Amino acid sequence: MLSFIYQLSRTFELEHGYLPNLLYLNPRHYSALIDALAEESTHESLRLRLGMELILTDDVVHPHVAWTRLAQFAVG
Numbered sequence: 001m002l003s004f005i006y007q008l009s010r011t012f013e014l015e016h017g018y019l020p021n022l023l024y025l026n027p028r029h030y031s032a033l034i035d036a037l038a039e040e041s042t043h044e045s046l047r048l049r050l051g052m053e054l055i056l057t058d059d060v061v062h063p064h065v066a067w068t069r070l071a072q073f074a075v076g
Contacts, residue, residue, distance in 0.1 A: 001032045001063075005050065008065045020065035023052040029063050030056055 005023065012020045025033070033046065040046040047054055052065065 001029065001036050005033070005063060005065075008063065009052075012065050012067075016067065018067065019051070020067045021052050022055055022066040022068055023050060024055045024057065024060045024064050024066070026058055026060045027056060029060070030054070 009020055034040070037046065037049070040049050043054065
């Protein structure tokens with residue numbers, strides 16, 4: 001799952017010239033990501049590690065990334 005998200009992010013960056021700051025996932029994707037990154041056991045630590053806000057919705061069939069000026073958060 002993590003390599004897929006990296007690929008999405010990299011493709012977005014190459015196409016747009018900047019990194020995405022939103023990651024859309026459904027609860028099943030989110031669970032798989034949490035399982036793959038056991039050390040990132042909280043939503044906040046996962047968000048900081050990925051450098052993106054996480055948007056969880058049942059409407060997402062496949063994970064995808066986007067960018068918005070409204071996603072103001074500190075990555076560090």
